[in-house]
Amino acid sequence: MIDLSIHDGIARVTLNAPERLNALGPDDLRALDAAYAEAEAAGVRALVLRGEGRSFCAGRDIAGIDPATDDVSGYLDGLVTPLLRRMSAFPAPTFAAAQGAALGVGLGLLVATDVVFVAEDAKVGSPFAALGAALDSGGHWLLVSRLGPHRALDLIYSGRLISGAEAVAGGLFSRALPAGELEAAVSEAAAAAANGATQAFLASKHIVAGLRDGDLDFWSSVAAETEAQTALRDTADYREGFAAFQQKRPPVFRGR
Secondary structure (H helix, E strand, C coil): CEEEEEECCEEEEEECCHHHCCCECHHHHHHHHHHHHHHHHCCCCEEEEEECCCCCECCECCCCCCCCCCCHHHHHHHHHHHHHHHHHCCCCCEEEEECCEEECHHHHHHHCCCEEEEECCCEEECHHHHCCCCCCCCHHHHHHHHHCHHHHHHHHHHCCEEEHHHHHHCCCCCEEECHHHHHHHHHHHHHHHHCCCHHHHHHHHHHHHHHHCCCCCHHHHHHHHHHHHHHHCCCHHHHHHHHHHHCCCCCCCCCC
16 A cells, blocks of 8 residues: 655655555555656655555565466566656655665665665665575665675675665665654655755756766766756756855745
8 A cells, every 4th residue: 555645845655554564566566656656746846755664665565476477577677667767767856764674676666766764773685585586676786886796796695684774884875863763854854855946956866867877977977067057047946045145044945
């Protein structure tokens, strides 16, 4: 079950199946995609993704799956990948709060989110060694790009799960916090972003995505920064930011 609420320009998307650790079946993925589409259509200026209960997302819901007839490609290529693409390209800053398990497709949801806060005792990694399956949903890219090939394969071969604190120390995510502080910290960060210069944030989001995907080298990124700054000059928030600085007052951004 996926819940969506929108208030003060912030969408809150909740994975709400705590009895199965928010594991995701095909219908859940479709509902999650629809929630992001609805939030985008509403023009929100920030989005928070969270999981209800003791875990963020334990991955794919494999209860009742028969390996002999499992439509792996339909699940991954047909549902997971389009969802991750939508999440990654969402036209506002996105935040995730992850406690407990963040595994498999659950890990992929975090990869596709801009800013990820995790509980210090969260469990992150590849549990697939016990299933005879391969890590999916972008997990290989995350582990190799942040931890290097040796540590990535150590985690994959062993199935060892690392804590949220260890994951942040290794550069996987943004911040590790005590579990009891997670929701408040993410809400505060999302509220700050929702009141910020949205178009400037999106320009940086686009450049970071280009660097992540290898579409931009150093000099191309410099050129992209110049192009972005030139376009931002004509926005209301750019003018407001300069005026507020010159008048020695806090800026009031409208996201335009």
